[in-house]
Amino acid sequence: MNITRIALAAAVALAAPLAAQAQQAKLKVGLMLPATGTFAALGTAIENGFRLYVDEQGGKLAGREIEFVRVDDESDPSKATDNVNKLIKRDNVDVIVGTVHSGVALAMARAVRESGTPLIVPNAGADAITGPLCAANIVRSSFSNWQPGFASGVMAAQKGYKRAVTIYWNYAAGQESAKGFTEAFEKGGGKVIKELTLPFPNVEFQALLTEIAAQKPDVVFAFFAGAGAAKFVKDYDAAGLRRSTPLIGSGFLTDGVLEAQGASAQGLQTALHYADGLNTPRDNKFRAAYAVRYKLQPDVYAVQGYDAAQILAAGLNAVKGDVKNRDAMLTAMRKASIDSPRGKYTLAAAGNPVQDFYIREAKGRDNAMTGIAVKVLPDPARGCNLR
Numbered sequence: 001m002n003i004t005r006i007a008l009a010a011a012v013a014l015a016a017p018l019a020a021q022a023q024q025a026k027l028k029v030g031l032m033l034p035a036t037g038t039f040a041a042l043g044t045a046i047e048n049g050f051r052l053y054v055d056e057q058g059g060k061l062a063g064r065e066i067e068f069v070r071v072d073d074e075s076d077p078s079k080a081t082d083n084v085n086k087l088i089k090r091d092n093v094d095v096i097v098g099t100v101h102s103g104v105a106l107a108m109a110r111a112v113r114e115s116g117t118p119l120i121v122p123n124a125g126a127d128a129i130t131g132p133l134c135a136a137n138i139v140r141s142s143f144s145n146w147q148p149g150f151a152s153g154v155m156a157a158q159k160g161y162k163r164a165v166t167i168y169w170n171y172a173a174g175q176e177s178a179k180g181f182t183e184a185f186e187k188g189g190g191k192v193i194k195e196l197t198l199p200f201p202n203v204e205f206q207a208l209l210t211e212i213a214a215q216k217p218d219v220v221f222a223f224f225a226g227a228g229a230a231k232f233v234k235d236y237d238a239a240g241l242r243r244s245t246p247l248i249g250s251g252f253l254t255d256g257v258l259e260a261q262g263a264s265a266q267g268l269q270t271a272l273h274y275a276d277g278l279n280t281p282r283d284n285k286f287r288a289a290y291a292v293r294y295k296l297q298p299d300v301y302a303v304q305g306y307d308a309a310q311i312l313a314a315g316l317n318a319v320k321g322d323v324k325n326r327d328a329m330l331t332a333m334r335k336a337s338i339d340s341p342r343g344k345y346t347l348a349a350a351g352n353p354v355q356d357f358y359i360r361e362a363k364g365r366d367n368a369m370t371g372i373a374v375k376v377l378p379d380p381a382r383g384c385n386l387r
């Protein structure tokens, strides 16, 4: 054996165990979610759903164990760029899953457009993420803010309401939900006569409720979520408005908070891409597994977390776990057909689910499905050039 062949043999002997090690290296998933503040429970549900799907695959995706790197983003946009850059630059994660708050997610989208890190958004609806900021490395397992707002507007117009007041937290999610609502409601013959807002995450609703009583609209459309939604629905009832003025909303108003809202929420009608009582084999299986594992009923946030893991798995399976093969992985994520508890869906070119919107009515502890507001609703993806 000459020197070259000896060197080669040594190199091969060294490389083989290295390759085996690389195969087993854990996949680093950055989980950027709120663990504190008004959206804390939403972050927990998303993480629960994500972990449930991974566990159902035997604790691995495409043969790779997962190492989670968690960041509490506090739903604070002013800390978002620093938080996401920690995951990208310090922790060097393979993929990022996050977050709930649109303002935080916008900063995340900008950061991953620079770094190329794959980002799966498991809630935040900011329209720009699948609009002007759309990118090959960004997909959503949730919705655009326009979608549930639009579906709620269709529902309100169908019920024959003519004069509406909208009320919401004054940031991307509230503004864009109200815009979607107004678009569909006015197309259906209604008119939004007043918009009332307060800064996120304030819950001092009293003056605005007094204004609603003075306006005497046929219907009120609200965007609030999490702990803030729990308080709004109770305050609306306590102000005596529940009897005089129907309150509707995108389903975030009552999802995951019905127990806290108690009698105040009973009968509320909302529109969302998930509902209780879908009673499909897929959803029943998911709900049973979630209840066993967490001693809780799942909500829309849990479903979106579960589906974020499904989308990631579709990408990883296509490249046999090799995240370095990034383009092929991203293409497979976007082309995935997701067998979701909410119903099957695909992603549009911009990366947003094309999905059905259910009408739900709060009955006991359930947001019970009572009909369909809009079937197969794509986001218009205005401003996205990825077609």
Ligand code: PHB
Pocket (backbone or CB within 6 Å): 100, 101, 102, 103, 123, 124, 125, 126, 145, 173, 224, 225, 226, 252
């Ligand atoms: C958002 O900020 O995009 C957001 C937050 C909570 C929700 C829905 C949307 O329930």
